[in-house]
Amino acid sequence: MAEADRPNILALIPARGGSKGLPGKNILPLAGKPLIQWSIEAAHGSRFMTRVVVSSDDPAILAVARAAGAETPFVRPAELAQDDTPSMDVVLHALDQLPPVDWVVLLQPTSPLRSAEDIDQAIARCLETGAPACVSVSESPALPWWMFRVDATGRLVPFLDAAQRPQRRQEAPTLYTLNGAVYVARVEWLRKTRSFLSEETVAHVMPAERSVDIDTALDFRLAECLLAAQPEV
Template sequence: MAEGNINNIESPILLGIIPARGGSKGIKNKNLRKVLDKPLIYYTIKDALSYKKIYKTIVTTDSLEIAEVAKKYGAEVPFIRPKRLAEDNTSMIEVLKHALMKCDQIYSLKINGIVLLDPTSPVRKKDDINEMIDIFIENRPDLVVAATKSKRNPYFNMVKINKSGYAQLVLKGNFVRRQDAPPIFDITNNCWIFSRQAILRGWRIPRKTIACETDGLYIDIDEEDDLKFFEYFLKSRKRK
């Protein structure tokens, strides 16, 4: 999206937001850990910059070190996130609301939506994300999420423990085969697209949510083995 034409278009103004706090559980300085000689956050910044319908790619961080690295690879860091919004119990909606209001003020425009790209879920297909953006623009929902078909189904083979200590199906249904149960999807973290309204009202999964089925591998990096697997994935992709 060309910045010079921002006032002459009808399409919503979308910000790409990459959240990357300095303190990380499990893997220390996770967002800056090197994978094939590049920090982990680089791979999501590179992706975000390739989506033409995203107006700007912003990294929201409380870390000056992450801010410098993010700017080196082409992202903008127009503000440093307050420490109160970088705690273990800080909700992502709070982080997005802060980013939305700051960018409204800094860039003197009204942001219509935020494309949330998690740097710890670095594997995403460009076509999938572009499709999600198009769905958001065409339908104007409160939220578009990336989702994959779940291998388990609460109507068929997922149980909870009741007060008597016995296992029972999570959802009741007279289904003999899993194929007969309603399809269930797992939400992934590689892309969420929120409307302005959903963010300001603090909605995590609002009523007008569209799940966009995406294909391919999904990696959520929480442990050292996840980093190793991501590196293996990148090497194998280079060989193709």
């Protein structure tokens, strides 16, 4: 791609300071690095990225982000750093604070095992197909035909009609779930849809071992184990 034709792409890493499930998780040390640094380094490793910006309300997170090489050109307002703040509001706020860009890539710091290659492949899917958005997914280990509710009497009630259930698990179609690692969208389109997901969105499939989304101490431990098992380069 010629330099003149290269799109202006922003990597946005949202990291608020008020995590309750795992306090301070965005800067907890994971295999020798603050958690957020894994996403910053993956963004810098992308061949497409123009800027890498962290959006946070927390001075400690912003300081760690700067030390890791990210830009922190603004402080996120407290009202956009609540438990129930929609992530889209955070993305649009950041876009409003910065010079115009063509594309935005949302990289949640809770997905430290996602690679620069994952980011590039998701962006390339959009550029090559003309799709306005791409999100990362992984194969779902749980299938709806084998899911149940528990009623008031304690009995299992199939989530889907049992008559629809395949005779053998091997006959069930492969299903995918959002893994939270990479969200790519054309900015003009995103401002109109206010969502990365639409009928036009394409998928980048990632393996389970790179799809850990850290929300609890157990998730953090799993990420540590997976990193420890990686061969040294």
